[in-house]
Amino acid sequence: MKNVSWDDLRLFIGVARGGGLSAAAAEAGLSPATVGRRMLALEEAVGRPLFVRRQTGYALTPDGQALYRRAQAMEAAARPVEAWLAAEGSHPVVRISAGSWTANFFAENFSRLWTAQDNFRIAFKTTEARLDLAHREAEIGIRNRIPDSPNLAARRTVEVAFAPFRARNHPPGDGWVAIAPEDASTHSARWVNAQAGIAIMAWANTPRTLYDLVRAGVGKTVLPCFAGDRDPLLERAGPEIVELREHQWIVMHNDDRHRPEVRAVIERIARLVADHAPLFAGERPLGAG
Structure with a gap:
């Protein structure tokens, strides 16, 4: 097997996570065609097919899933080093993993989650797939069930209709x-x-x-x-x-939830959705009454 570069593995993680080339290409500043060629070269290097290519996107093969789990572990191990290298003169980032509808609601109410006086920034990770909070792909996740990982904590918020x-x-x-x-x-x-x-x-x-x-x-x-x-x-x-009908949960890593900026965002999310609990529960249809 040829040497596999970390840059190619990071691209592979992006394609696997996004289910296609476009999101990974945008994040890396490359064209989708270039990312596609890099994935073909990666498959040649490892000697195994990693993707099932469909018109609707890229799905992982069993070998692709096995590599994805290992690459995620490498990414989690590298993240503290990358954060340490980037820390000087920068603001910490709180990443929120949420589905499309929740992310849209948060965007409309962004002033409730962040102000110009905050010494941190917010990054939305909008996806219907569940990012792995245990491996710290995000600091906060909005989920429809309580997590079963011992590394994660959860806070129940509102019912969603x-x-x-x-x-x-x-x-x-x-x-x-x-x-x-x-x-x-x-x-x-x-x-x-x-x-x-x-x-x-x-x-x-x-x-x-x-x-x-x-x-x-x-x-x-x-x-x-x-x-x-x-x-x-x-x-x-x-x-x-x-x-x-389901409950909504704020999920976070047991360690990250004690960081001041993460704790602040958790509290703001909880207050925001609590203030709109009737809307989430389906009690505010437009034009009713």
């Missing part, structure tokens, strides 16, 4: 839009795919595209109420889907 939504001022129809089954990683996306006898008008591989299709009137889909009920271009297309 889900309902079907469609575009307002468009002729109502029975068609749906959905996340493609191979990309469905959330309970709500899998719920839509599990419904028998529904007509799927279009597929998407990301929540953002799904949202755009619904707003364009292509069909209806299931959204968390705190996302759909905030959008004046959307309306409910049916009652709450009670079986999808």
